[in-house]
Amino acid sequence: MLQYANRTTWCCFPSVNTIAHDTKLSTxxxxxxxxxxxxxxxxxxIPRQRENNGHTSNMYFLN
Numbered sequence: 001m002l003q004y005a006n007r008t009t010w011c012c013f014p015s016v017n018t019i020a021h022d023t024k025l026s027t028x029x030x031x032x033x034x035x036x037x038x039x040x041x042x043x044x045x046i047p048r049q050r051e052n053n054g055h056t057s058n059m060y061f062l063n
Contacts, residue, residue, distance in 0.1 A: 005062055013048065015057040 004012035016034075020027045037043045044061040 010062040011059060012062070013057045013059045018057075 004014045006012065014022075016027050016030050019025075019034075020030045023030070025033075034043070034045065038045050042063055044063065046059040046061070048056050048059050050056050
């Protein structure tokens with residue numbers, strides 16, 4: 001995720017599919033690892049929604 005992060009705010013919002021594609025891992029593995037990183041305090045995940053209340057990619061802050 002570091003390659004997607006804004007170097008000032010350390011914020012990024014790649015989709016799980018993008019992370020899976022870039023790392024050549026399954027989306028299931030990416031989701032599991034994101035939970036592990038969040039629980040360990042390495043990232044902060046904030047859900048995002050579109051104006052019509054549809055879901056979009058999460059926003060991540062790297063700690």
